[in-house]
Amino acid sequence: MKLHEYQGSELFSQAGIPTGAGHVVTTIEEVEKLKDSLGDLLVIKAQVxxxxxGKAGGVKLAKPENAVEVASKILGMDIKGLTVKKILVKEAIDIDKEYYLGVIQDRANRGVTFMASVMGGVDIEEVAVTHPDKIIKVTIDPSLGLQEFQVREIVFGAEFPVELRTQASDFVRKLYKVFMENDCTLAEINPLVVTKNGQLIAADAKVETDDNADFRHPEWEDMRDLDGSDKLELDAKKAGLSYVELDGDIGCVVNGAGLAMATMDVIKYNGGKPANFLDIGGSSNPDKVVTAMNILMAKPLKAILFNIFGGITRCDDVARGLITAFEKIKVDIPVVIRLTGTNEEVARDLLEKAGYKVGSSMDEAIKEVVALANNR
Amino acid sequence: MGIFLDENTKVIVQGITGRDGSFHTKQMLEYGTKIVAGVTPGKGGTEFNGVPVYNTVEEAKKATGANCSVIFVPAKMAADAILEAASNKIELIVCITEGVPVRDMLTVYQYVKKQGVRLIGPNCPGLITPGVAKVGIIPGHIHTPGRIGVVSRSGTLTYEVDYSLTKAGMGQSTCVGIGGDPIIGTNFIDVLKAFEADKNTDGVVLMGEIGGNDEELAAEFVSTMTKPVVAFISGRTAPPGKRMGHAGAIISGGSGTAEGKVEAFNKVGVKVADTPSQVVQLLQEALKNKK
Incomplete structure (x- = not known):
């Protein structure tokens, strides 16, 4: 799950990392109330x-006297298709210098890797390309935990001057704690700001958590953002399905994630546009198929393709499940079904007798569904 | 006879009495896998389908001399189950469970390595040496014994390709599903090394997907192999930043794209199929060119 900046800042703040004064609000009235409590200059940030x-106009400076005007421009604005429903109103920090501090679950090194840089405030991937010598990377073995020598490697590597080293070390230790305790896949402070008074402040918070760890974090339930396609994805997840919306018009229902991705790819390869990724998992349960179809048809489609490999679950069982499901939902666009594996001939017979188009090979079925979609 | 799994493999099922564990134990027994014990804490002393059940892996290993364990326990307990098997020096640990937190796997990975045992998975379908044994959930009857090695990050997509190999008369030495999570015990290179050394394998099919850099590393290794390899990479149409079912199938920060992986293979002369159905033909050509 991607956390909003204000949610990430809250985690940091709970761990004792200073984040600067501020509040998240959803209405202009709230801005009116708090605008005079945060100093002479405010920064108002869209939470999407x-x-x-920032480039899209979702982050702006304001004085207390024009805070309401600025906030009302940001609240409700559209940024890349998402409506801004929450804004973070913070005191603007008097910036002396910006650093970068981030930590990730590192697949390649099978550890937890800190990255730090004296060149903060810009995209760290850009720094990695233009100034690779300005990023220090330190990988921690989580079974040993963060060691003090590693804290030193990070703090010296990021060129913190002597008067900031104690504070910076403290940031590193606390960030590691936040990261591990919250099952984060990413926790990034960019920029890590030095104020004119020599204080370190986490001026932004980018945090992502591991969905596999949902079960030990019941508190995450309330933190989820239920906008647009995210909501459909979550509905699907609750039903034991895995769904990702794409911008095409051919709906796909597939069992298995790898096969689902390959199905999308072959649709594109044949000149069609997949509308989604959908993995219905191993079973042929008709209820699951009905749920899948309802999620799929929440948006306009031109055709639907089923691509099912019957392994342990036999194809004829899958076919019976599909037929039962189709009796429960009205579908007025072409459906192409492709089944392969155990008992596929029996399955094909059953489906054809019930009046469905059945493809034998994956390529053929996909060519057919693409032709049907392109003719509509 | 194939890699990792042969007629001397004696298997413990951790979570044998659960829904998936019991179903697949029957399937594995039917296929001829030597299942010597099950483990379910609190059910020690009972039997499942003629297989004795123990409370702990330690008891089960002591009583049966098992050298492999397959894990079907729920995600919350999966890391603990892997650690239990590794602590008892079970040589081959196959974790089928999906949804294991990555934080758990980071510590598990380091421990498994320290113990010098092999972990396959988690979130994997297991492996099969056709005609001999299967460990996990791979359907047996779509496979046939032969000389092609298959290694893959996914399940059903692999079955698809295995079945098309079988229908084309190209049997398999061993098919290994290494799993779709970000942190897995055995990666492509480990399996490629074993296939390269295996007298019964002539060529290899590698099925990769978006996310991480395992395919890129594998491509580097393939350039040192004598046996032909063909590849397929799924996720060419996947949007960045979205998890495509598998926790590991995600393009993040511009890395882990399908294009990058295809390019890495092309660079070392490995043909990458555009569609799964092209794999058989590409492999036939690669084998012919090698002779």
Whole structure:
């Protein structure tokens, strides 16, 4: 799950990492109330899950006297298709210098890797390309935990001057704690700001958590953002399905994630546009198929493709499940079904007798569904 | 006879009495896998389908001399189950469970390595040496014994390709599903090394997907192999930043794209199929060119 900046800041703040004064609000009235409590200069930041919100006009400075005007421009604005429903109103920090501090679950090194840089405030991937010598990377073995020598490697590597080293070390230790305790896959402070008074402040918070760890964090339930396609994805997840919306018009229902991705790819390869990724998992349960179809048809489609490999679950069982499901839902667009594996001939017979188009090979079925969609 | 799994493999099922564990134990027994014990805490002393059940892996290993364990326990307990098997020096540990927190796997990975045992998975379908044994959930009858090795990050997509190999008369030495999570015990290179050394394998099919850099590393290794390899990479149409079912199938920060992986293979002369159905033909050509 991607956390909003204000949610990430809250985690930091709970762990004792200074984040600067501020409040998240959803209405202009709230801005009116708090505008005079945060100093002479405020920064108002849209809370949406897209990159580049600053460039899109979603982050602006304001004085207390024009805070309401600025906030009302940001609240409700559209950034890359998402409506801004929450804004973070913070005191603007008197910035002396900006650092970068981040930590990730590192697949390649099978550890937890800190990255730090004296060049903060810009995209760290850009720094990695232009100034690779300005990023220090330190990988921690989580079974040993963060060691003090590693804290030193990070703090010296990021070129913190002597008067900031104690504070910076403290940031590193606390960030590691936040990261591990919250099953984060990513926790990033960019920029890590040095104020004119020599204080370190986490001026932004980018945090992502591991969905596999949902079960030990019941508190996450309330933190989820239920906008647009995210909501459908969550509905699907609750039903034991895995769904990702794409921008095409051919709906796909597939069992298995790898096969589902390959199905999308072959649709594109044949000149069609997949509308989604959908993995219905191993079973042929008709209820699951009905749920899948309802999620799929929440948006306009031109055709639907089923691509099912019957392994342990036999194809004829899958076919019976599909027929039962189709009796429960009205579908007025073409459906192409492709089944392969155990008992596929029996399955094909059953489906054809019930009046469905059945493809034998994956390529043929996909060519057919693409032709049907392109003719509508 | 194939890699990792042969007629001397004696298997413990951890979570034998659960829904998935019991179903697949029957399937594995039917296929001829030597299942010597099950483990379910609190059910020690009972039997399941003629297989004795123990409370702990330690008891089960002591009583049966098992050298492999397959894990079907729920995600909350999966890391603990892997650690239990590794602590008892079970040589081959196959974790089928999906949804294990990555934080758990980071510590598990380090421990398994320290113990010098092999972990396959988690979130994997297991492995099969056709005609001999299967460990996990791979359907047996779509496979046939032969000389092609298959290694893959996914399940059903692999079955699809295995079945098309079988229908084309190209049997398999061993098919290994290494799993779709970000942190897995055995990666492509480990399996490629074993296939390269295996007298019964002539060529290899590698099924990769978006996310991480295992395919890129594998491509580097393939350039040192004598046996032909063909590949397929799924997720060419996947949007960045979205998890495509598998926890590991995600393009993040511009890395882990399908294009990058295809390019890495092309660079070392490995043909990458555009569609799964092209794999058989590409492999036939690669084998012919090698002779």
């Amino acid at each position: 899950h897209v990159g580049g919100r």
